Amino acid sequence: MLPMLVKPLLYFLWAMGVFALLYGMGLLLLGYPDVTLSTESWVMENGMSLGAYTLHCSEEVGCFVLHQNTLLHRFSTLDIFLFKILSVLAVSVLVLAFLIGGVWIASIRLQKTRNTPRTTLITYASQTGSARQLAEQLYRMAHTLLDVRCISTLSIEQIHQYQRVFFVVSTCGEGAPPDSAQALLRELKELKDSKGQPKADAPMFAVLALGDRSYPRFCAFGHQLSSLMEKRGFNSLLPVHEVDKMNKHSIECWWQQVGALVGASADPLEIAMTTLTVQDNQQVNAPREDRAAHVLHFRGEHMEYSAGDLLAVYPEISPLECRKRILENGWHETDNVLLEGQSTTLLDALLTLDWSDETAPTPQALVDRLSPIHERLYSIASHQESTLSLLVRQHCRADGSLGNGSGYLCRLAKGDTIQAQLRVHESFRLHQDVPLIMIAAGTGVAPFRGFLQQKQQWQSQCEHWLIFGEQYAQYDDYFGEDFERFQAEGLLTHIDKAWSRSHQCYVQDILYQQSERLQEWVNQKGAQIYVCGSRLGFGEQVIKVLEAQFDADVLGACLHCDLY
Numbered sequence: 001m002l003p004m005l006v007k008p009l010l011y012f013l014w015a016m017g018v019f020a021l022l023y024g025m026g027l028l029l030l031g032y033p034d035v036t037l038s039t040e041s042w043v044m045e046n047g048m049s050l051g052a053y054t055l056h057c058s059e060e061v062g063c064f065v066l067h068q069n070t071l072l073h074r075f076s077t078l079d080i081f082l083f084k085i086l087s088v089l090a091v092s093v094l095v096l097a098f099l100i101g102g103v104w105i106a107s108i109r110l111q112k113t114r115n116t117p118r119t120t121l122i123t124y125a126s127q128t129g130s131a132r133q134l135a136e137q138l139y140r141m142a143h144t145l146l147d148v149r150c151i152s153t154l155s156i157e158q159i160h161q162y163q164r165v166f167f168v169v170s171t172c173g174e175g176a177p178p179d180s181a182q183a184l185l186r187e188l189k190e191l192k193d194s195k196g197q198p199k200a201d202a203p204m205f206a207v208l209a210l211g212d213r214s215y216p217r218f219c220a221f222g223h224q225l226s227s228l229m230e231k232r233g234f235n236s237l238l239p240v241h242e243v244d245k246m247n248k249h250s251i252e253c254w255w256q257q258v259g260a261l262v263g264a265s266a267d268p269l270e271i272a273m274t275t276l277t278v279q280d281n282q283q284v285n286a287p288r289e290d291r292a293a294h295v296l297h298f299r300g301e302h303m304e305y306s307a308g309d310l311l312a313v314y315p316e317i318s319p320l321e322c323r324k325r326i327l328e329n330g331w332h333e334t335d336n337v338l339l340e341g342q343s344t345t346l347l348d349a350l351l352t353l354d355w356s357d358e359t360a361p362t363p364q365a366l367v368d369r370l371s372p373i374h375e376r377l378y379s380i381a382s383h384q385e386s387t388l389s390l391l392v393r394q395h396c397r398a399d400g401s402l403g404n405g406s407g408y409l410c411r412l413a414k415g416d417t418i419q420a421q422l423r424v425h426e427s428f429r430l431h432q433d434v435p436l437i438m439i440a441a442g443t444g445v446a447p448f449r450g451f452l453q454q455k456q457q458w459q460s461q462c463e464h465w466l467i468f469g470e471q472y473a474q475y476d477d478y479f480g481e482d483f484e485r486f487q488a489e490g491l492l493t494h495i496d497k498a499w500s501r502s503h504q505c506y507v508q509d510i511l512y513q514q515s516e517r518l519q520e521w522v523n524q525k526g527a528q529i530y531v532c533g534s535r536l537g538f539g540e541q542v543i544k545v546l547e548a549q550f551d552a553d554v555l556g557a558c559l560h561c562d563l564y
């Protein structure tokens, strides 16, 4: 844009200069003293001298130049008018040139900064989007100092182009690496062992390991990656920093250390949130109060997501429920406790903590056992509409109180707003228009409504098969009307429902009964299989059946799981 403006400006300046020169020369050559001018009118108040020359102006006779009291030139009113125009134009052009030049130089500098190779890389390995979201957030806070990229696009050779590499990695499965980390992991394993000796010129690295303490192999992949990097001769900058359930304080501690190393400002970590407004919240399996499932529709701005993505919700604890639970334990809400070294009331402390089923002999012992409230991830049940839908099962604890995340969402009324984050679930998105086998249990059916909406947008002609399991046909047919509509439109070509309590039928039974079709769809029609639901029971059983039906490499190429 700027270089485009500069060229015409230079031409304009050049043309003006030529005009002014010619005009001046014409005046000097052709202008001559006006001999008829009377000497009285030479004496003017507003004269201006330059050496032996004096310029005088008079309204009656115009302007004239005296040289040692001899009239040298006289300028007409038109000359004066043109001089004025020329000087105004010259000043404006100079100011404009100054401004444009300033912006131009600044933009060249910016371009240079952008093109300067960074010495520090932040790379993420994410399964459900949290590590990616965090790495991109950190990058935004120090974008002039860092590069950011997904670990799947990173090779060892590229690591060597940096002085420092910061890994933000999660652990999935049972202590397993995210899919995106497999290639680098393979490369690292194949690399020659440096026998634990760091190489002097090798890049330095540090690992931020995201995980969840409730899993037996907490942050396992972060540790695996760090020890493998060290064995291959990379220099460790910091010990592996473990983060439980995306604890913000813990992330900030790590970022402060990293910031000091790379020269980034130690600003507090701003987690960018999307505000969603509740449009509708309905229980869809009435009258099942013990296992109530709700469909929520939200409206929000700048909602960029795809079917299969997740929504991270930050629950707010209900003070009413919290008071009730405090009383049931025989305590008082104003009891004094210490939280992170600060004295506060039991109620205030518990409103910031994740109190699930934990019990303790005293209020302080309870507070000491609990961790801060953490985000909850929900599968999105829609696809890039102006509304975002969720299917939420209300969790009921043994004492009758509601789970923190599901209780918060199921309590919401029309018009309420929540703060949430959209998380890219790369491995559970649709990447191409191929036949789908969608296998779900319970609220795991949610993403498949989104998938079919996406296929509808694509005007897909492929075959789609949904296998859905829940307890009761009369209550639990979530999104039943939507799936019937997709069926009527020819988008959903097969649907099988397994009702475990009302019909004693399970999803695995259908997979066995329809094994021929399953084989045909995968081997001949190139179908991809997506499985969503709880890992225990459903997920494990389904994987077992699929492993019995397909070779490992065939399954590896077509299976996508979202098991929790």
Ligand SMILES: Cc1cc2nc3c(=O)[nH]c(=O)nc-3n(C[C@H](O)[C@H](O)[C@H](O)COP(=O)(O)O)c2cc1C
Pocket: 125, 126, 127, 128, 129, 130, 131, 132, 169, 170, 171, 172, 173, 174, 175, 176, 178, 210, 211, 212, 213, 215, 216, 217, 218, 219, 220, 245, 246, 563, 564
């Ligand atoms: C199916 C599943 C399995 C998980 N397995 C582990 C595990 O073995 N160890 C662990 O520390 N965290 C485990 N987690 C927790 C994740 O590491 C944690 O939620 C992390 O923030 C997810 O980051 P991501 O969204 O970038 O993948 C698991 C989470 C899920 C959903």
